[in-house]
Amino acid sequence: MVGLFRxxxxxxxxxxPGMANIKDVAEKAGVSxxxxxxxxxxxxxxxxxxxxxxxxxxxxxxxxxxLVARSLRSKRSRTVGLIVSDIRNPFFTDVSRAVxxxxxxxxxxxFLCNTDEDPAKEAxxxxxxxxxxxxxxxxxPTRQSAHNFSNLDISAPTVVIDRAVRSAAVDMVLIDNVDAxxxxxxxxxxxxxxxxxxxxGDASVTGxxxxxxxxxxxxxxxxxxxxxQALYIPPKIEAGRETALELLTQDQPPDAVVTTNSLLTAGAxxxxxxxxxxxxxxxxxxxxxxTTWGALVEPAVTIIAQPTYEIGATAAKLLLEREEQxxxxxxxxxxxxxxxxxxxxxPVGQSP
Amino acid sequence: MVGLFRxxxxxxxxxxPGMANIKDVAEKAGVSxxxxxxxxxxxxxxxxxxxxxxxxxxxxxxxxxxLVARSLRSKRSRTVGLIVSDIRNPFFTDVSRAVxxxxxxxxxxxFLCNTDEDPAKEAxxxxxxxxxxxxxxxxxPTRQSAHNFSNLDISAPTVVIDRAVRSAAVDMVLIDNVDAxxxxxxxxxxxxxxxxxxxxGDASVTGxxxxxxxxxxxxxxxxxxxxxQALYIPPKIEAGRETALELLTQDQPPDAVVTTNSLLTAGAxxxxxxxxxxxxxxxxxxxxxxTTWGALVEPAVTIIAQPTYEIGATAAKLLLEREEQxxxxxxxxxxxxxxxxxxxxxPVGQSP
DNA sequence: GGTGCCGATGTAATCGATTCCAGGACGTTC
DNA sequence: GAACGTCCTGGAATCGATTACATCGGCACC
Numbered sequence: 001m002v003g004l005f006r007x008x009x010x011x012x013x014x015x016x017p018g019m020a021n022i023k024d025v026a027e028k029a030g031v032s033x034x035x036x037x038x039x040x041x042x043x044x045x046x047x048x049x050x051x052x053x054x055x056x057x058x059x060x061x062x063x064x065x066x067l068v069a070r071s072l073r074s075k076r077s078r079t080v081g082l083i084v085s086d087i088r089n090p091f092f093t094d095v096s097r098a099v100x101x102x103x104x105x106x107x108x109x110x111f112l113c114n115t116d117e118d119p120a121k122e123a124x125x126x127x128x129x130x131x132x133x134x135x136x137x138x139x140x141p142t143r144q145s146a147h148n149f150s151n152l153d154i155s156a157p158t159v160v161i162d163r164a165v166r167s168a169a170v171d172m173v174l175i176d177n178v179d180a181x182x183x184x185x186x187x188x189x190x191x192x193x194x195x196x197x198x199x200x201g202d203a204s205v206t207g208x209x210x211x212x213x214x215x216x217x218x219x220x221x222x223x224x225x226x227x228x229q230a231l232y233i234p235p236k237i238e239a240g241r242e243t244a245l246e247l248l249t250q251d252q253p254p255d256a257v258v259t260t261n262s263l264l265t266a267g268a269x270x271x272x273x274x275x276x277x278x279x280x281x282x283x284x285x286x287x288x289x290x291t292t293w294g295a296l297v298e299p300a301v302t303i304i305a306q307p308t309y310e311i312g313a314t315a316a317k318l319l320l321e322r323e324e325q326x327x328x329x330x331x332x333x334x335x336x337x338x339x340x341x342x343x344x345x346x347p348v349g350q351s352p
Numbered sequence: 353m354v355g356l357f358r359x360x361x362x363x364x365x366x367x368x369p370g371m372a373n374i375k376d377v378a379e380k381a382g383v384s385x386x387x388x389x390x391x392x393x394x395x396x397x398x399x400x401x402x403x404x405x406x407x408x409x410x411x412x413x414x415x416x417x418x419l420v421a422r423s424l425r426s427k428r429s430r431t432v433g434l435i436v437s438d439i440r441n442p443f444f445t446d447v448s449r450a451v452x453x454x455x456x457x458x459x460x461x462x463f464l465c466n467t468d469e470d471p472a473k474e475a476x477x478x479x480x481x482x483x484x485x486x487x488x489x490x491x492x493p494t495r496q497s498a499h500n501f502s503n504l505d506i507s508a509p510t511v512v513i514d515r516a517v518r519s520a521a522v523d524m525v526l527i528d529n530v531d532a533x534x535x536x537x538x539x540x541x542x543x544x545x546x547x548x549x550x551x552x553g554d555a556s557v558t559g560x561x562x563x564x565x566x567x568x569x570x571x572x573x574x575x576x577x578x579x580x581q582a583l584y585i586p587p588k589i590e591a592g593r594e595t596a597l598e599l600l601t602q603d604q605p606p607d608a609v610v611t612t613n614s615l616l617t618a619g620a621x622x623x624x625x626x627x628x629x630x631x632x633x634x635x636x637x638x639x640x641x642x643t644t645w646g647a648l649v650e651p652a653v654t655i656i657a658q659p660t661y662e663i664g665a666t667a668a669k670l671l672l673e674r675e676e677q678x679x680x681x682x683x684x685x686x687x688x689x690x691x692x693x694x695x696x697x698x699p700v701g702q703s704p
Numbered sequence: 705g706g707t708g709c710c711g712a713t714g715t716a717a718t719c720g721a722t723t724c725c726a727g728g729a730c731g732t733t734c
Numbered sequence: 735g736a737a738c739g740t741c742c743t744g745g746a747a748t749c750g751a752t753t754a755c756a757t758c759g760g761c762a763c764c
Contacts, residue, residue, distance in 0.1 A: 019507070021720055032744040037722055045741060067483045068429070069720035072420045073749050079463075079484075086449070093445050097438070100466055109480060111431075112464040114452055128461060131419045132431075155371070237644070266644055292589070292618055293645025373750055384714045389752055397711055421750035425719050709762085717754075724747075732739085 020061035029057035040065065071133055080319060081111040081129040081137045081156075083122065085203065089235075090262055090291045091308055092140070095161065098312025099138055106320055108135065117203035117235075119144045123152075130156055136319040138312075141165060146205050157322045159315045163204045171322065172332045173315045177206050180304045180337035181213030181260065184286050187302065187339060188256050189217060191346035193284050195226045197247050197254035199264045201235035210260040210288070229254055233264070240267020241274075248275045248283070256284030256345075262291045265301060280346040290340060299343025306337050372413035381409035392417065423485055432671060433463040433481040433489045433508075435474065437555065441587075442614055442643045443660055444492070447513065450664025451490055458672055460487065469555035469587075471496045475504075482508055488671040490664075493517060498557045509674045511667045515556045523674065524684045525667045529558050532656045532689035533565030533612065536638050539654065539691060540608050541569060543698035545636050547578045549599050549606035551616045553587035562612040562640070581606050585616070592619020593626075600627045600635070608636030608697075614643045617653060632698040642692060651695025658689050 026033045031050065038046050039054040057063070071077035080103050084092040100110045111134060113125040119142050129137055136157040145152060149165035159171040188196055198214050201207035211230065218224055229247055233239045240259065244267060247254055257272075259265040265287030269279075277283050279299055287294070290305035314333055322328060378385040383402065390398050391406040409415070423429035432455050436444040452462045463486060465477040471494050481489055488509040497504060501517035511523040540548055550566050553559035563582065570576055581599055585591045592611065596619060599606055609624075611617040617639030621631075629635045631651055639646070642657035666685055674680060 022722095023720080033721080034723075034744060034746095035742090038743090041722080045743095047742065050742080064479065064483050066424075066485065066720050067480075068420055068424045068485050069749090070722075071749095072418075072424050072751085073720080073722040075722095075749075077420070087439070087452070088445050088449055093440050096464070097440055097466060100439070100464060104465075109484065110464050112448070112452060112462050113456075114449060127416065131416050132461065133418065133420050266648065269648060291645070293643070293648050296618065296621060296645050297648050298650055374752095375750080385751080386714060386716095386753075387712085390713090393752080397713090399712065402712080418750050421719090422752075423719095424721085425750080425752045427719070427752095705764105707763085710760090712759090713757085715754105715756080718752085720749105722748085724745105726743105726745085728741105728743085730739105730741085733737085734735105 020063045021066065022063075024061055025054065025057045025063050028061060029053040075133070076323075077133050077135055078108045079111060079132065079134045080108055080316070081113065081125075081132075081134045081139075083113045083115060083125055083129075083137065083139045085117045085140060085142070085235075086114050087112065091162070091289050091306065094308035095312035095315075098309040099316045102313045102316035103320065108320070115142065117142050126152065126154060130154070135323060138315045138319060140204075143202075143204050143208075157319060157326070159319045159322075161311055161315045163206055164209075168332075169330055171315075171318045171330050173311050173318065173335070174332070175306055175311070175335050175337050177209035177337075178213040178216070180288070180306075180339075181210035181258070182217045183213075183337075183339050184288075184302075184304050185214045185217035185258055186221075187341065188258065188284055188286060188345055189221050189223065191280075191284070193256035193346065194223060195229075195252065195255045196223070196258060196284075197226055197229035197256070198231070198258045198260075199240055199243060199268060200230070200232050200260050201264065202232035203235055207232060207235075207260055214258055226252065226254055235261050235263050237263045237267040237270070240264035241270045242267075244268040244271035245274065248272065248277065254283065256280075256286070259285070259287040262287060262289040262294070262303075265289075265294070265303070269297065269301070279344050284346050285344045288337070295342070302342045302345035303340050304337035305340050307335050310335060372415045373418065374415070376413055377406065377409045377415050380413060381405045427485070428675075429485050429487055430460045431463060431484065431486045432460055432668070433465065433477075433484075433486045433491075435465045435467060435477055435481075435489065435491045437469045437492060437494070437587075438466050439464065443514070443641050443658065446660035447664035447667075450661040451668045454665045454668035455672065460672070467494065469494050478504065478506060482506070487675060490667045490671060492556075495554075495556050495560075509671060509678070511671045511674075513663055513667045515558055516561075520684075521682055523667075523670045523682050525663050525670065525687070526684070527658055527663070527687050527689050529561035529689075530565040530568070532640070532658075532691075533562035533610070534569045535565075535689075535691050536640075536654075536656050537566045537569035537610055538572075539693065540610065540636055540638060540697055541573050541575065543632075543636070545608035545698065546575060547581075547604065547606045548575070548608045548610060548636075549578055549581035550583070550610045550612075551592055551595060551620060552582070552584050552612050553616065554584035555587055559584060559587075559612055566610055578604065578606055587613050587615050589615045589619040589622070592616035593622045594619075596620040596623030597626065600624065600629065606635065608632075608638070611637070611639040614639060614641040614646070614655075617641075617646070617655070621649065621653070631696050636698050637696045640689070647694070654694045654697035655692050656689035657692050659687050662687060 022033045022036050026036050036054050039051050082099050115122040134156055138159045140162045146163050146165045150167040161173045164174055200211045233243050257268050259268050272283050279285055286302045288304050294301040294303055374385045374388050378388050388406050391403050434451050455462055467474040490511045492514045498515050498517045502519040513525045516526055552563045585595050609620050611620050624635050631637055638654045640656045646653040646655055
């Protein structure tokens, strides 16, 4: 007797609330589970009476469909995965927010992963997401993966962001990195800087592309990267700081530094401060990404503002569009960075 | 004939690679699916020969278990949900990274949601996560939800972070906000500030607690919040800026401002700059959270550094522990913020 | 040698939905 | 009134795993 009572309590706890399943709803409404499913999935060919009875039962039982069961049977889920190197990079923070907003509007949930630019971690996450049967993946590949993208056997729809890949058979949302870095560097040259060092991220293809734009701008003005002062380094604040410290101690230090992401910019700024050099009079500084701090430091830092929110939102839209039209030909959306001129880039000799 | 051929191609595409299921593995190995499952789940009572045959078939077919099917049957998933107000708040960015690291180590994936402090969105996300059958939820509730936490009928294991809730029946990871704000305010007083304004976030209970610490510190020194200068406002940069601008225009402006999160700190800093007031000589400024920029602006901002990574990691560990021991009594982990003294907080009249 | 236990394996039920298919009711057409 | 199409509904298969239960062989014990 006691045993039975216990069992009942247990059952009640387990069943209530929100634990009713489609069978319970069907019973309560006096219809089949097939009909419940039809009503809930908004199919037509359902009578008004049926619809009402089912909805009443749903209300009464506080029924919530089990999404796991649903995706098992229907072979698709309302979940998308986002793979970035590190969510703490403000660029990816903003992108992730945009992605989440956009997919959420359409009833999708978001898986988030950080790869730390580690191809092994990346491969693992890609596999895990596919095992979870995500509807699609938004993905910022490491340099290695960008190279052999086609070997990655990703079967889920994929949108690549921020970093171009070789394979053309995938949607991409990028900015024109060569052009952005070109404009950024040109701006320094126009303001009178001549020995322009460059700190480029070594983990992704964006570093290479941005270096290309940097070199092109120098070339066109008959300048060259100062020897040993255009370097690929890990995209981390500490690496930026240490490398910049070293540059600034050399015999012929640079009169300006181009950096290609906000972490390197922060590191370089710290180094310049530590050396006690006035910006921009002794050293100019420019970078990428519009961070909170970039506008707050003094002088504020000249940067290329990437349309982060738009990148994330566009990627999410492309992905969900592909759900509808799996065979649509792949698109490559190229957005423009915006040069935001502030105090850190000169002109030389005219700062207050 | 053509039709048949097509069908085969389609099947091949669908099946390969990585599309083998447990039945395929069982057939290839010449055993039952039950045995495959037993081998893969690392159960004992499996012969060596069985293990080898199954593993060989798994290799050969590049089999990956379908996690959706697995969680449907076994009624648990290796996914945890994280619900924050906005991932772009540096506090939550860091926490999310810590959570992801920690759950990933144990083979779990992470769902991320932003509620924008909107109880409706929050309720929706909570429901959605439970429908997805997450293993647990890490959750930073809005003020409203913190109040009626027990009414939320969350059936999944939950760990509340950052913001205490009324119900004691849930794990929590918090910092001692009253004490932190007390120390922060006391520090200003000790440095000679007297008219200390306060900008407190209005969306969460942390704002209230931090105000309590602020008031306590003032009281103990026989001071009071300047009339109309201790305010609850939305935790956004723009709100912080506008409110601070207004404060600084009053007849008797504050000689220092306490802010309770990094967004309000940034806003207040902008306002002080716009008014052309020197920090800390005309106005002192202190806040919460150790952001990149807080150390880079001049003068650098005195703050309470919250142990963000530890908070996230601890919350994740508590959650996964509860998987093992569902009936363990709830724990409340209280961590300490660390006062990081920098230039923005004085002492008055002695800045270089 | 019978009994009982244990370890290894297979068969089949099960999780909770969707979806294929069959069939009944009803209307239309010739 | 037979034939046919359409609309609505329910029964049952299905998705791909886990797991309860049954079976069987071998070994120890009395």
